Amino acid sequence: MIRRPLHIGLDVDGVLAGYMAAIAEVGRGNGHTMSGEGPLTYELIEPGWFPDALTAAAAMAQLHERGLGDLALLDDTAPGAVRELRNGGHKVSIVTARQEHRAGESSHRAGRRDLASWLARHGIETDDLLFMQQKSLSGCDVYLDDAPHNIDEIRSAGRIAVVRDTTYNRQVPGPRVISLAEFADRVLRGDFNRQAA
Numbered sequence: 001m002i003r004r005p006l007h008i009g010l011d012v013d014g015v016l017a018g019y020m021a022a023i024a025e026v027g028r029g030n031g032h033t034m035s036g037e038g039p040l041t042y043e044l045i046e047p048g049w050f051p052d053a054l055t056a057a058a059a060m061a062q063l064h065e066r067g068l069g070d071l072a073l074l075d076d077t078a079p080g081a082v083r084e085l086r087n088g089g090h091k092v093s094i095v096t097a098r099q100e101h102r103a104g105e106s107s108h109r110a111g112r113r114d115l116a117s118w119l120a121r122h123g124i125e126t127d128d129l130l131f132m133q134q135k136s137l138s139g140c141d142v143y144l145d146d147a148p149h150n151i152d153e154i155r156s157a158g159r160i161a162v163v164r165d166t167t168y169n170r171q172v173p174g175p176r177v178i179s180l181a182e183f184a185d186r187v188l189r190g191d192f193n194r195q196a197a
């Protein structure tokens with residue numbers, strides 16, 4: 001069987017970049033203990049995280065205002081895995097729900113510039129950067145994402161969403177991987193061709 005090249009959509013926050021660790025740091029700065037083992041929910045309103053929606057939203061707003069350029073690389077297998085996928089003939093897009101623009105006149109495409117330089121700094125070379133809330137609209141065959149609501153949306157549209165394993169998505173059914181390296185291995189051995197066909 002000849003395998004056709006796939007269009008792969010990679011999420012950024014919670015897949016490539018350590019968003020939750022950065023939010024926890026902001027929360028500690030705001031006087032919360034941030035001692036939870038989780039988070040066990042994507043909303044982060046739970047014991048050891050934020051007490052309510054207001055404090056959680058405030059911390060996220062602070063982090064976005066400060067810029068997401070300082071987030072740590074979450075998965076050090078990512079640069080090599082993306083390279084392998086592209087060498088294998090697959091197209092790799094970033095598909096993120098981040099904002100492409102920041103508020104203010106001079107901030108046209110500032111979110112895109114920040115993300116492009118973050119990816120370059122970490123040696124992650126993709127084919128393009130797609131900014132969209134409704135990720136299935138990017139038309140990828142296979143997505144890698146951590147957020148339960150994005151995984152639902154992608155699967156509802158008939159596409160394959162692979163879960164990037166973390167504490168707040170354990171209730172979501174598979175397929176599931178723990179790293180970009182594992183994801184690339186599975187793509188390259190054709191695990192998702194049968195389903196995407």
Ligand SMILES: [Mg+2]
Binds near residue numbers: 011013014
């Ligand atoms: Mg994410």
